[in-house]
Amino acid sequence: MKESWKYASRQYQPEDTVVSIGSVFIGSGEPVVIAGPCAVESAEQIVETALAVKEAGAHLLRGGAFKPRTSPYDFQGLGAKGLELLAQAREMTGLGIVTEVLDPADVPLVAEYADMLQIGSRNMYNYPLLRAVGRQDKPVLLKRGMSATLYEFLMSAEYILAEGNPNVVLCERGIRGFSDFTRNTLDLSIVPAVKQYSHLPIIVDPSHGTGRPEYIEPMSLAALAAGADGIMVEVHPRPHRALSDADQALTLTQFQEMMKKIRSFLEWRRSYGHSYLEHP
Ligand code: PEP
Ligand code: MN
DSSP states (O other): OOTTSOTTBTTTOOSOOOEEETTEEETSSSOEEEEEOSBOOOHHHHHHHHHHHHHHTOSEEEOBSSOOOSSTTSOOOOTHHHHHHHHHHHHHHOOEEEEEOOOGGGHHHHHHHOSEEEEOGGGTTOHHHHHHHHTSSSOEEEEOOTTOOHHHHHHHHHHHHHTTOOOEEEEEOOBOOOOSSSSSBOOTTHHHHHHHHBOSOEEEOHHHHHOOHHHHHHHHHHHHHTTOSEEEEEBOSSGGGOSSOTTTOBOHHHHHHHHHHHHHHHHHHHTTGGGGOOOO
């Protein structure tokens, strides 16, 4: 085994990693649903969303307080105030919180509030940030860089693991291609590939992957059919008024409807027993 390819590899650890976030287990065989707005905007917005997604069956709440925006003039997130609002939403719903950290200097602050730290696509190659989240205890959700190969993706996970944090969940969020009908190209084939070469869990984000609300349900079901350990979906009570990613958020009702379909798919899948999908 190459030295550069160690802790993240299936050879190093043949059994699947299961990451626990409180009473939620990612990688256990039962898919996990992470839902919430792109960004935390106000107490009302995050609490209303949290209550609705919890009721619909989500397991964890997402919401950005520190937002990586393409334009420096766009809404950058509420920062520390956003973290407090997320904590308030957790208090009211019991849902664990997943939120992004952008700056290595903010890792201690974000880790104080979050149950899982998200590393965004733009930061998958930010090695000082990867090392910083590797040196703290909270689980990490590592999103795939928008042009990252499987090897680069797994090596970024390796940075976190090598610092001593074994709780890494990967997230496919679409890669740059030439699609003129979706925001990105959701590369679902990386799901079985990750399962083949690594023991780390992998979830799929069809919201950034497609950028189109009407494609989120089919691609969520496809992700689960491919063996993903969960999905992460953007949900907003009033998508047209969202301060970021307004075009891709599901309404609370759309999310609720999608969750019904996901539940029936999972029931159908369970009826197949363990033989439904063997990892490559
Ligand atoms: C997000 O999930 O809020 C986000 C910014 O996504 P990505 O890093 O995949 O663009
Ligand atoms: Mn977003």
